[in-house]
Amino acid sequence: MIKIAEFLPPQPSPLWKLVKQAGVNYVVGGLPLPSDCGPGETPYDLMPLLRMKQRYEDAGFKLAVIEARPPMDKLIRGLPGGDQELEWCVKLVENMGKLEIPVWCYAWMAVISWTRTRVDVPSRGGSLVTAFDLAEFEQRPPLPEVREEDLWRNLEAFLKVMVPVAERAGVKLSAHPDDPPLSPLHGVGRILISVENFQRVLDLVPSDYNTLTLCQGNFTLMTDDLPAVIRHFGRQGKISFVHFRDVRGDARRFEETWHDDGKTDMLACMEAYRDIGFEGVLRPDHVPTVEGDSNDDPGYSSYGRLYAIGYIRGLREAVYRRKGED
Ligand SMILES: [Mn+2]
Numbered sequence: 001m002i003k004i005a006e007f008l009p010p011q012p013s014p015l016w017k018l019v020k021q022a023g024v025n026y027v028v029g030g031l032p033l034p035s036d037c038g039p040g041e042t043p044y045d046l047m048p049l050l051r052m053k054q055r056y057e058d059a060g061f062k063l064a065v066i067e068a069r070p071p072m073d074k075l076i077r078g079l080p081g082g083d084q085e086l087e088w089c090v091k092l093v094e095n096m097g098k099l100e101i102p103v104w105c106y107a108w109m110a111v112i113s114w115t116r117t118r119v120d121v122p123s124r125g126g127s128l129v130t131a132f133d134l135a136e137f138e139q140r141p142p143l144p145e146v147r148e149e150d151l152w153r154n155l156e157a158f159l160k161v162m163v164p165v166a167e168r169a170g171v172k173l174s175a176h177p178d179d180p181p182l183s184p185l186h187g188v189g190r191i192l193i194s195v196e197n198f199q200r201v202l203d204l205v206p207s208d209y210n211t212l213t214l215c216q217g218n219f220t221l222m223t224d225d226l227p228a229v230i231r232h233f234g235r236q237g238k239i240s241f242v243h244f245r246d247v248r249g250d251a252r253r254f255e256e257t258w259h260d261d262g263k264t265d266m267l268a269c270m271e272a273y274r275d276i277g278f279e280g281v282l283r284p285d286h287v288p289t290v291e292g293d294s295n296d297d298p299g300y301s302s303y304g305r306l307y308a309i310g311y312i313r314g315l316r317e318a319v320y321r322r323k324g325e326d
Contacts, residue, residue: 002242002273003326004312005064005281006305010036010052015302016059022309025326026281027061028105028241029053030068044070044092046099053099064281065174065241066096067105076110077146078154086158090165097169103240103280104166105213107176108155110146111188114179119298121255127288130298131255132180140186148189155191159205166209172240174211175201177218182251193251194222195229202238215243217285220264221251227265227272234276242273242282244312256286256299259311270319284308 005026006019010033032048041048056063070088074081093104107113116130117137123129159173166173178185181193191197198212212233220226233239246262247254259266273282286299287308293301317323 001320001322001326002270002278002316003064003281004309004316005283006309007067007283007300008056008061010055012055012059015305016061018302018306019309020060022306023313024309025061026064027056028065028067028281028283029056029063029101031066031070042088042091044088044095046095049092049095049099049101053101063099063101065103065105065283066092066101067176067241069104069106072106073110075158076108076151076154078150082154086161089158089162093162093165093169093171093173096171101171103172103174105174105176105241107178108151108192109178109190110151111143112185115185116298120295123255123288124258124261125291127258127290127304128295128298129256129288130286132253134180134182134185134252138186143186143188145187146184146189148183148191151189151191155201156204159201159210163205163207163210167207172209172211174213174240176213176243177215177222179215179218180251180254181218181221195219195232198233202233202236208237211238211240213241213243214239215245215285216264216269217243217245217247217256220247220262221249221254227268230269230272231276234272234278239276239278240280242278242280243285244269244282245285245287245308256288258288259284259308267315267319270315274319282312284312 005028006024007028031043032052036048036051053063075085117133118131120128121131178190178192183190246264287304289295289301290304293303
């Protein structure tokens, strides 16, 4: 059965308790804090990772995914300094293997990470969601030009090094889509933007450890039939992690939605995960900011997550016909 996880920052907080109270036992983590690192240690070293993992375990969570990475922009763009960044990635995955953390979610976006043009669009009942409008984004100051062919070449080189490391460590490399899935984005090329391109990534270095994060909010902007895409990659065993969320609109102009209020048939998606026998974790990904919560970290409102977790647990029980012990 698919397992439900939440992204929890590496320091205990009331959110940890809320999430645990909502029935979640798996955690998606970031990287260790500076205070986890002794003299000369980086967040990719074994001991800092162990200290962070221990905190999650002490609170009753199993660390299922690390969804954070060393600086990678030089590596992605093929600039001087990329070798050092690659070394950090190797070290991180090797040490994750020693600690039996099974999935590393990475991204291959140059210059800009996930991006929105608004973070306070009114949604149901006055809740707030994030939104993206390409026309608005293009009014911003110019960004450095990045060519798609360079991204492809550098990604292939990265995978040729990292896949054997991942195989030895027993850690799946899980590529997250570019968000939004558009290229070029104001002059910045992007490649993880379509079902075809993801298939190409998987085929560059075929391995059970070269996999993807099925971020529904992005993949649903690449297709009109998301359950079919889940089955397509799931049949190949290439889904290692799921971001379960939804949007309304298209890649050039969209807003995020409550989990039960977007363009996608979420029930059919859950059925697809059941049918492919997916046993990994999902997390709700972004949620609306709701009454009583702050919009300081748009998409990650604490109370908004409770609704998402409850909705997803209900959907899962309906599909699997089992109460969620996980
Ligand atoms: Mn995502």
